[in-house]
Amino acid sequence: MALRLENLILQKGAFRLEANLTVPENSFTAVIGPSGAGKSTLFDAVAGFLPSASGNISWDGTPLFDLPPGKRPVAMLFQDNNLFPHLTIGQNVGLALTQKSRLSEEQRQAVERVLIRVGLEEMANRKPSQLSGGQISRAALARLLLQDKCLWLLDEPFSALGPALKSEMLKLVREVAEEKNATVLMITHDPQDARAVAPLSLLVAENSAAGPFKTDELLNNPPLALAEYLGH
Amino acid sequence: MASRPVAIIAGGLVTALVAVPLAAVFYRAGGGSSLGAAEWSALRFTVWQAFLSALLSCLLAIPAARALSRRRFPGRDVLVTILGAPFILPVIVAILGLLAVFGREGMISQLLMTFGLPRLSIYGLHGIFLAHVFFNLPLATRLILQGWSEVPAERFRLAAQLGLSSRALYQIIEWPMLRKTVPGAFLVIFVICLSSFAVALTLGGGPKATTVELAIYQAFRFDFDLGKAATLALLQLVLVGTASLVLLRLIGPMSSDVGQCRVLQRWDGQSIPAKSIDSAVIVLIALFLLLPILSVFMRGAMGLADLPLSVWTAAGHSIQVALASTALCIAFALPLASARQGQTVALLGFALSPLVLGTGLFLILQPYTNPFEWALPVTCVVNALMSLPFAVRAIAPALEQAEADYGRTADMLNLTGWSRWRWLYLPRIRRPLGFAAGLAAALSMGDLGVIILFADPERATLPLQMYRLMGAYQMDAAGGTALLLLMLSLGAFWLFDKGGRYGSST
Numbered sequence: 119m120a121l122r123l124e125n126l127i128l129q130k131g132a133f134r135l136e137a138n139l140t141v142p143e144n145s146f147t148a149v150i151g152p153s154g155a156g157k158s159t160l161f162d163a164v165a166g167f168l169p170s171a172s173g174n175i176s177w178d179g180t181p182l183f184d185l186p187p188g189k190r191p192v193a194m195l196f197q198d199n200n201l202f203p204h205l206t207i208g209q210n211v212g213l214a215l216t217q218k219s220r221l222s223e224e225q226r227q228a229v230e231r232v233l234i235r236v237g238l239e240e241m242a243n244r245k246p247s248q249l250s251g252g253q254i255s256r257a258a259l260a261r262l263l264l265q266d267k268c269l270w271l272l273d274e275p276f277s278a279l280g281p282a283l284k285s286e287m288l289k290l291v292r293e294v295a296e297e298k299n300a301t302v303l304m305i306t307h308d309p310q311d312a313r314a315v316a317p318l319s320l321l322v323a324e325n326s327a328a329g330p331f332k333t334d335e336l337l338n339n340p341p342l343a344l345a346e347y348l349g350h
Numbered sequence: 351m352a353s354r355p356v357a358i359i360a361g362g363l364v365t366a367l368v369a370v371p372l373a374a375v376f377y378r379a380g381g382g383s384s385l386g387a388a389e390w391s392a393l394r395f396t397v398w399q400a401f402l403s404a405l406l407s408c409l410l411a412i413p414a415a416r417a418l419s420r421r422r423f424p425g426r427d428v429l430v431t432i433l434g435a436p437f438i439l440p441v442i443v444a445i446l447g448l449l450a451v452f453g454r455e456g457m458i459s460q461l462l463m464t465f466g467l468p469r470l471s472i473y474g475l476h477g478i479f480l481a482h483v484f485f486n487l488p489l490a491t492r493l494i495l496q497g498w499s500e501v502p503a504e505r506f507r508l509a510a511q512l513g514l515s516s517r518a519l520y521q522i523i524e525w526p527m528l529r530k531t532v533p534g535a536f537l538v539i540f541v542i543c544l545s546s547f548a549v550a551l552t553l554g555g556g557p558k559a560t561t562v563e564l565a566i567y568q569a570f571r572f573d574f575d576l577g578k579a580a581t582l583a584l585l586q587l588v589l590v591g592t593a594s595l596v597l598l599r600l601i602g603p604m605s606s607d608v609g610q611c612r613v614l615q616r617w618d619g620q621s622i623p624a625k626s627i628d629s630a631v632i633v634l635i636a637l638f639l640l641l642p643i644l645s646v647f648m649r650g651a652m653g654l655a656d657l658p659l660s661v662w663t664a665a666g667h668s669i670q671v672a673l674a675s676t677a678l679c680i681a682f683a684l685p686l687a688s689a690r691q692g693q694t695v696a697l698l699g700f701a702l703s704p705l706v707l708g709t710g711l712f713l714i715l716q717p718y719t720n721p722f723e724w725a726l727p728v729t730c731v732v733n734a735l736m737s738l739p740f741a742v743r744a745i746a747p748a749l750e751q752a753e754a755d756y757g758r759t760a761d762m763l764n765l766t767g768w769s770r771w772r773w774l775y776l777p778r779i780r781r782p783l784g785f786a787a788g789l790a791a792a793l794s795m796g797d798l799g800v801i802i803l804f805a806d807p808e809r810a811t812l813p814l815q816m817y818r819l820m821g822a823y824q825m826d827a828a829g830g831t832a833l834l835l836l837m838l839s840l841g842a843f844w845l846f847d848k849g850g851r852y853g854s855s856t
Binding site: 165166167186188189194199201205213214 | 755758762764766769772773774777
């Protein structure tokens with residue numbers, strides 16, 4: 119159950135990104151690199167928002183390229199707009215289980231359990247606008263937990279949080295990912311975040327994605343492009 | 351966004367509904383006939399009155415918008431809201447109101463007579479003109495007012511710090527804004543006035559004041575000259591079509607929520623002449639808009655008590671037609687708004703002439719059935735098509751915004767087809783959807799157009815019944831009917847618009 123990118127070439131206008139790598143299952147991998155190097159482009163391709171120009175993306179040996187985003191074993195959290203503002207937290211989370219208007223009793227209990235797990239019991243009937251930034255992140259994470267997908271892509275969903283809240287969220291993500299045996303890829307701009315939660319890292323720079331490397335080794339002896347970005 | 355097949359079916363249906371009747375007119379006419387002097391004169395008159403109406407509306411709207419943009423006074427927000435009313439006001443009701451103020455028996459004539467001056471008459475070109483300005487001055491004012499409120503507040507602060515004279519302020523801030531807004535407003539009004547029918551029918555007529563739309567009606571109803579009707583229909587299509595195309599390149603999406611157009615804090619215009627001019631402009635525009643509407647209320651209240659039964663029957667017809675037409679319009683608008691090509695198709699409604707469409711549908715139905723029995727369904731379809739461009743232009747931006755903001759999250763949840771509408775689009779477009787439905791209902795309720803082709807004593811809508819009462823000089827009954835129609839139109843708009851706002855979050 120690993121994510122394999124084989125001779126993958128992504129093209130977006132004049133921009134081009136190559137990748138040939140394998141992310142092991144149940145790993146927590148940071149994706150680091152200068153701005154505009156193509157970290158989000160890589161995620162878009164894995165999630166199914168961007169067709170690849172050539173090469174293969176496969177999960178557990180199954181090629182993903184002809185599956186629409188919703189049918190891939192992939193769940194992605196974006197920087198914002200992860201929750202529908204017109205729905206309650208309970209409804210937002212419940213969408214992971216059913217698209218029907220009413221949840222079954224069993225589903226309702228599952229939503230309740232997962233909200234308790236992320237510390238949002240009491241919040242099921244509130245709208246996102248009534249929640250704090252940290253609570254919104256927790257609600258999005260709760261839905262991720264119910265979605266039953268094995269590969270989580272986190273595109274800096276916690277970047278708007280303060281440092282304390284952010285590290286608290288990262289710890290929570292790591293815990294629940296381990297409980298669910300999920301494989302996590304996380305884009306980050308903060309080397310400390312990577313060191314804290316991600317034993318492995320991918321480096322996206324100079325038109326290619328490479329790795330995975332051991333995070334500490336990569337950050338201690340960064341290649342030139344990364345060193346410039348980190349300001350070493 | 352929406353599943354393509356649905357959008358394609360809706361687009362195909364709308365195109366067919368527009369094209370087939372047109373083809374029917376040509377087929378039955380055996381081609382068009384050549385243009386005679388009367389047709390040329392109708393064409394000239396149509397363009398000329400539309401040009402003058404648009405010009406005058408814009409010229410008057412500039413000082414009005416300027417005064418509203420920089421003065422605070424009690425009732426300002428109400429006045430700005432009322433500026434939106436003429437758009438959904440039934441034409442025939444407004445005309446009754448205008449007659450009550452400016453007509454031979456109207457308030458101003460009475461006033462003039464006490465001074466021994468001659469009465470006014472508003473039949474002919476200047477009547478058409480007056481009615482068009484009544485409808486479109488508020489529209490122009492709102493459009494220009496919006497332009498003013500989009501000028502960043504910092505510019506006025508900067509101007510105040512630099513101590514710019516009002517002349518310099520005009521050159522640096524106001525003129526560039528007007529140059530951007532006014533041509534759009536002018537063209538919108540020009541296009542609207544090109545298809546003027548009900549106004550020309552009631553206030554114009556005669557060789558000197560006949561629009562192309564009115565000429566189509568006359569060719570069809572009085573002469574049953576299909577060749578002439580077909581030629582005029584083509585003329586109208588080319589005329590309005592060309593103007594609409596130019597217009598579409600110029601204007602952006604129609605906003606459903608012009609809001610109150612916040613008052614700008616400005617430091618100029620504090621001199622006494624500037625203040626008095628602004629006050630005078632505001633008072634005049636308020637009177638011009640409110641007096642006719644108020645007189646409909648005052649006169650109508652008397653007639654409302656004993657309306658003939660025929661009026662209530664017609665009201666029942668109108669409510670049914672309006673509701674069905676609204677449903678049809680929205681059913682077309684939703685799939686069309688979600689596809690770029692669909693948005694273009696919906697704009698056919700701008701370019702089409704209701705009378706051409708009505709004539710065509712009449713000819714299609716005639717071999718098989720008595721077309722007069724189809725008066726109400728035909729009216730319903732034509733009204734839906736006419737409201738379609740407004741509905742699509744109101745809904746499309748919200749739909750695109752919902753997709754841009756939440757489309758990927760919806761993709762991640764595998765929300766497709768109906769589920770995507772149910773969970774994402776419909777909740778996100780509630781407000782513009784309610785607005786569009788309100789517009790469609792009010793426009794259909796007050797429409798006096800295609801129904802008049804199919805006029806038959808048993809199947810009248812309320813505007814047609816009112817037109818007949820006016821024609822029979824039953825002015826009390828006509829007044830009561832006008833009030834009823836006014837309340838139904840505004841009520842329908844209010845209900846739908848409120849429904850869209852109710853419980854809609856962010």
